[in-house]
Amino acid sequence: MNRLGWIDAPGRSLAQFARLAAFAEAARAGGLTHTLVCGMGGSSLAPRVLAATFERSSLEVLDSTDPAAVLAAERWHDPHETLYLIASKSGTTVETIAAYRYFAARARPDQFVAVTDPGTPLETLAREAGFRAVFEHPADVGGRYAALTVVGMLPAALLGVDGATLLERALALDVAAAKALGIRLAEAAVAGRDKLALRPPPPTASLAGWIEQLVAESTGKEGRGVVPVVGCPDTGGPDVQAISEFSADPLDLGAEFLRWEYATWALCERLGVNAFDQPDVEAAKTFARAALERAPRARPERLPTLSPEALRRAAKARDYFAILAYLPPTPETEARLEAVRAAWGRSLAEGVGPVTTLGFGPRYLHSTGQLHKGGPNTGLFLVITAADAVDVDIPGMGRTFGQLKRAQALGDIKALLAKGRRVAHVHLARPEDVTALAAV
Numbered sequence: 001m002n003r004l005g006w007i008d009a010p011g012r013s014l015a016q017f018a019r020l021a022a023f024a025e026a027a028r029a030g031g032l033t034h035t036l037v038c039g040m041g042g043s044s045l046a047p048r049v050l051a052a053t054f055e056r057s058s059l060e061v062l063d064s065t066d067p068a069a070v071l072a073a074e075r076w077h078d079p080h081e082t083l084y085l086i087a088s089k090s091g092t093t094v095e096t097i098a099a100y101r102y103f104a105a106r107a108r109p110d111q112f113v114a115v116t117d118p119g120t121p122l123e124t125l126a127r128e129a130g131f132r133a134v135f136e137h138p139a140d141v142g143g144r145y146a147a148l149t150v151v152g153m154l155p156a157a158l159l160g161v162d163g164a165t166l167l168e169r170a171l172a173l174d175v176a177a178a179k180a181l182g183i184r185l186a187e188a189a190v191a192g193r194d195k196l197a198l199r200p201p202p203p204t205a206s207l208a209g210w211i212e213q214l215v216a217e218s219t220g221k222e223g224r225g226v227v228p229v230v231g232c233p234d235t236g237g238p239d240v241q242a243i244s245e246f247s248a249d250p251l252d253l254g255a256e257f258l259r260w261e262y263a264t265w266a267l268c269e270r271l272g273v274n275a276f277d278q279p280d281v282e283a284a285k286t287f288a289r290a291a292l293e294r295a296p297r298a299r300p301e302r303l304p305t306l307s308p309e310a311l312r313r314a315a316k317a318r319d320y321f322a323i324l325a326y327l328p329p330t331p332e333t334e335a336r337l338e339a340v341r342a343a344w345g346r347s348l349a350e351g352v353g354p355v356t357t358l359g360f361g362p363r364y365l366h367s368t369g370q371l372h373k374g375g376p377n378t379g380l381f382l383v384i385t386a387a388d389a390v391d392v393d394i395p396g397m398g399r400t401f402g403q404l405k406r407a408q409a410l411g412d413i414k415a416l417l418a419k420g421r422r423v424a425h426v427h428l429a430r431p432e433d434v435t436a437l438a439a440v
Contacts (some may be wrong), residue, residue, distance in 0.1 A: 003276035005140030006261055009148040010170040010254065012138075017164055020150070020157035023113075023133060027158070032083040032111060035059045035158045036073055038099035039087035041217075041366030042143030043115070045210045046152035046257070047085075052206035053250045056159045063363045065095050065405040067392040068328040070102060079103075083132075083158070084112045087151060089143045091120025094285075095362060098404060101395045104129070115150055142276050143366075144214050147257040162251060170254030178259040182266025185241065189226050189271065193241040194376070195320060195355045197229045200246040204253065207246065211260050213367035218264045218275045220371025226267065227320050227371065227378075231338070232345070232356050239318045240355060280373040283418065284365055288411030292399060303413055303425065311380055311424035312440060315348055318378060319355075322368070325384045326361040326409045327431045334358075336434050337384075343438040344382075362408040369412065373419045381416055384437070385409050386428040 035058065037047045044063040051059040062073040076082075084103050088096040104112070114126035114134045126134045135150045146152065148170060156163040185196065196215060198208040212228040219225040229240070236242075247256060268275035291301075306314065315321075321344050327333050337358055345354040359368055361383075372379055391402040416423045428434060 003140060003142050003145070005138045006142075006145040006148065009138070009141060009146075010167045010258060013148055013150070013153045014164060014167040014171070016150070017153060017157065017167065020154050021163070023154075024157040024160070027083050027132070031081055033058060033081050034077040035083045035085055035155065036076065036103070037061045037085045037087060037155060038096050038103070039063060039085070040093050040095050040363070041213060042146050043087035043089065043093075043096070043151055045213055045367070046147035047155035049206045049210050049253065050152060050156050050159055050161060053204055053253055054159060054161055056161075059155060059159050062099055063095070064329050064360065065098065065362055065401050065408065066326070066328050067388050067390055067401045067405075068330075070099070070392050070401050071390070072328075072330070074103075074106070079107050082107065082111065085115065085155065085158075086112060086122065086126070087115040087137075088120070088122050089117050089137050089146070091116040091122030094404070097122070098394045098397060098401065101397060102392070105395045113154075115154065144217055145261050145276075147210065148254060152257070165251050166254040169252055170258045173255050173258050173262075175262055178262035179266040181259070182263035183270055185226065185263065186267045186270030188241045189267075192318075193239055194225070195227045195229055195237070195240040197232065197240050197242040199242060199244040201248040203248045203250060204246055204256070207253065207256055210257070214260055214264050215267070216368040216371035216375075217278050218268050219271055219273060220368075220375030221273050221277070221279060222374065223376055224271050224273055225371050225375030227355070227357070227375070228368075229320075229355055229357060231358070232341075232354070237355060278370045280415070280419070281365070281370050283373065284369060284408070284412040284415040286411070287414040288407045291407035291410045292403065301410065303410075303417060305383075305413060305417070305423050305425040308382060308424045308426060308437065308440070311382060311422060312344075312347065314422045315380055319348075319380055320378060321345070321348055321356045321380045321382070322372065323356070323358045323382050323384065324361055324364060324412070325359070325434070326405055327384060327386055327434065329360040329363070333431055333434070336432065340434060340438045343440050347440040361412070362405065365408065365412060372421065373415055377420060379421060381421055381423045382437075383409060383413055383423060383425045384428065384434060385425070386431040386433070389430070
């Protein structure tokens with residue numbers, strides 16, 4: 001399938017933006033003043049960047065199956081004043097459909113809007129259920145390249161962002177310079193600097209998380225790939241290239257999205273990998289589905305994972321350390337995990353390098369998960385799970401969010417082990433106990 005529709009996306013979206021803005025205005029006039037985006041990967045990251053960069057509190061994103069995260073999303077704003085944006089290119093994304101089922105039991109059909117490819121199960125569901133609207137996800141654009149399609153521009157309209165200016169600036173991009181950036185990144189990676197430290201200025205800092213998915217999922221396959229590093233303060237090793245040339249103007253986000261799409265395409269061409277597929281993502285999903293089909297009270301499987309101490313001893317020069325946390329994605333949890341990340345970085349610095357990454361599960365499965373399994377075997381993976389204080393049923397699915405989250409964690413561990421990756425798994429009694437893992 002032709003996956004180059006993102007090249008024309010700025011022009012097509014500019015022609016469509018007045019319609020999106022009118023939809024947003026009508027929703028607000030109807031009392032739907034806030035938007036909860038339910039999506040994963042490309043469907044959630046661009047809206048998250050827009051809301052953070054323009055400092056708008058009227059849009060939130062749910063991209064987790066953690067029960068506490070689902071309950072927090074429900075409490076975030078008055079459900080009667082919330083528009084639920086259900087976004088899934090395939091129309092079958094399990095996390096997104098689970099979120100829809102949960103909120104469909106708590107809100108009217110006209111509070112929902114769908115973004116999906118034509119002909120998907122989600123489109124059928126949306127039309128039969130009487131959604132307020134269904135917007136077409138371009139079939140020729142992959143999810144992670146969709147920021148300048150309706151995937152990002154409908155949330156921009158709902159946020160009241162000047163989308164027309166944002167798209168016009170994207171249309172003015174110096175394409176040759178963007179491709180040259182990708183070639184430069186590829187040459188550095190081939191020379192051994194295959195860790196990419198992303199350092200945008202504070203006003204556009206959240207852009208780094210979107211680039212992380214784009215680069216990791218596009219490049220990480222066939223044993224090749226570039227490891228994006230977000231938020232790691234000490235990234236000065238010989239295998240690291242740092243990029244800090246970003247615009248600080250929020251209205252340049254469109255140009256930055258498009259610049260990195262061109263750069264990543266050129267990077268992948270030089271590395272000799274397909275920028276638009278993700279062949280190793282399905283393995284974790286298959287293992288997760290199998291785990292969900294096990295009896296709920298069946299004895300937990302024992303997997304040949306390492307202890308944290310053995311994982312540390314397995315480190316080699318030019319490795320990177322990745323924390324994969326199936327914990328509530330709150331600021332408090334993130335702060336605790338960053339402390340663990342820093343401690344491991346200091347411990348591994350001697351002879352290996354302090355490059356570390358942090359991802360919340362299952363969010364990272366749609367971002368860096370492809371790189372972890374398809375990229376170079378240089379990752380040390382610490383998977384962290386914890387008992388849930390509360391659990392929440394998923395209406396119509398015969399499962400709870402906690403069961404789904406645990407199956408996804410188990411599925412990814414199995415997928416990593418099947419690829420010969422070095423994996424440790426720690427299960428905690430409480431999420432806040434994660435601080436103990438800082439004692440490396």
